[in-house]
Amino acid sequence: MQADRGGRSSCTRAVSVGSFDSRLLKREQIPLSLRLNEAAMSTLPMEVIQVIGQTMAKIVPVTIALGLFFTVLSHFWACNPGKPWWRKRELITDICYWFFVPVFARIFRIGLLVLGAAVLFNIHEPDELIAFYDNGHGPLSELPLWVQAILFLVASDFMLYWLHRMFHGGGFWKYHAIHHSSEDLEWISAARFHPVNLFIGTILVDVILLIAGISPNIMLWVGPFTTFHSAFVHANLNWTLGPFKYALATPVFHRWHHTSLEEGGNTNFAGTFPLWDILFGTFRMPENRLPDGYGVDDQVIPTEIGGQLAYPFRQ
Numbered sequence: 001m002q003a004d005r006g007g008r009s010s011c012t013r014a015v016s017v018g019s020f021d022s023r024l025l026k027r028e029q030i031p032l033s034l035r036l037n038e039a040a041m042s043t044l045p046m047e048v049i050q051v052i053g054q055t056m057a058k059i060v061p062v063t064i065a066l067g068l069f070f071t072v073l074s075h076f077w078a079c080n081p082g083k084p085w086w087r088k089r090e091l092i093t094d095i096c097y098w099f100f101v102p103v104f105a106r107i108f109r110i111g112l113l114v115l116g117a118a119v120l121f122n123i124h125e126p127d128e129l130i131a132f133y134d135n136g137h138g139p140l141s142e143l144p145l146w147v148q149a150i151l152f153l154v155a156s157d158f159m160l161y162w163l164h165r166m167f168h169g170g171g172f173w174k175y176h177a178i179h180h181s182s183e184d185l186e187w188i189s190a191a192r193f194h195p196v197n198l199f200i201g202t203i204l205v206d207v208i209l210l211i212a213g214i215s216p217n218i219m220l221w222v223g224p225f226t227t228f229h230s231a232f233v234h235a236n237l238n239w240t241l242g243p244f245k246y247a248l249a250t251p252v253f254h255r256w257h258h259t260s261l262e263e264g265g266n267t268n269f270a271g272t273f274p275l276w277d278i279l280f281g282t283f284r285m286p287e288n289r290l291p292d293g294y295g296v297d298d299q300v301i302p303t304e305i306g307g308q309l310a311y312p313f314r315q
């Protein structure tokens with residue numbers, strides 16, 4: 001999830017560690033039913049703690065694995081050699097987002113799914129909700145799962161491309177500027193998104209496609225892929241993938257997006273498929289050059305998470 005200064009709503013799809021899997025709503029049954037049962041509201045704090053605990057149990061091992069993986073790769077193929085990722089500026093800020101964003105995303109995704117089913121389909125009971133979302137619904141859910149997964153990736157990426165361009169312009173930039181505020185761009189910077197950017201970005205797009213009928217079972221593959229890929233494109237790597245640079249967003253592709261306007265910051269809005277940038281004239285991959293120098297050049301963004309969350313509302 002940034003623009004007419006320069007960048008994309010979800011620069012790249014926000015990290016979705018802990019996103020729902022095939023048991024999406026079954027696992028969410030407790031908080032779901034609580035939302036629908038005011039009498040049970042007194043136990044809500046416990047349920048929220050449970051959701052946080054479940055999400056953390058998933059994130060910690062994934063984070064350790066990604067940390068080790070990118071430590072090795074960046075050692076041999078750094079785009080901007082100098083220091084390892086754990087010595088980046090504002091590491092604590094990025095770690096806070098890394099653990100906070102998946103919890104926030106999960107809670108709001110459930111809320112929007114419940115709201116969408118109630119408003120659009122008049123579905124209110126927890127059991128009905130679970131049946132409605134469990135394996136998708138309507139014609140899209142009849143397609144083979146791998147087709148639904150590809151459809152989800154392509155359709156969400158197309159929507160996120162345009163949302164990203166929207167976030168780079170006018171009144172939306174102040175929210176997306178948070179994502180662009182990392183001056184040392186590393187894999188762990190992938191989760192640095194303001195909640196407003198997340199909400200009018202990956203959360204909304206995911207919910208639209210699930211309400212359209214796509215089965216949440218695809219998240220078993222799509223979830224890990226988007227988590228890995230969003231960390232990958234932010235990693236300090238000089239990889240362009242050669243001729244495949246037109247097929248899949250790479251670290252060099254996305255690092256160009258994070259550069260200043262003069263360097264080409266208002267390009268490469270696609271999260272996963274550079275096809276959108278090629279089609280709409282925003283693709284930029286200079287030959288024989290690597291991007292260098294990241295951050296926001298038109299505003300001063302606070303460096304700690306509290307200041308960043310408040311920042312857009314103070315503008």
Ligand SMILES: [Zn+2]
Nearest residue numbers: 002007008011
């Ligand atoms: Zn951007």
Ligand SMILES: [Zn+2]
Nearest residue numbers: 011012179234
């Ligand atoms: Zn980014």
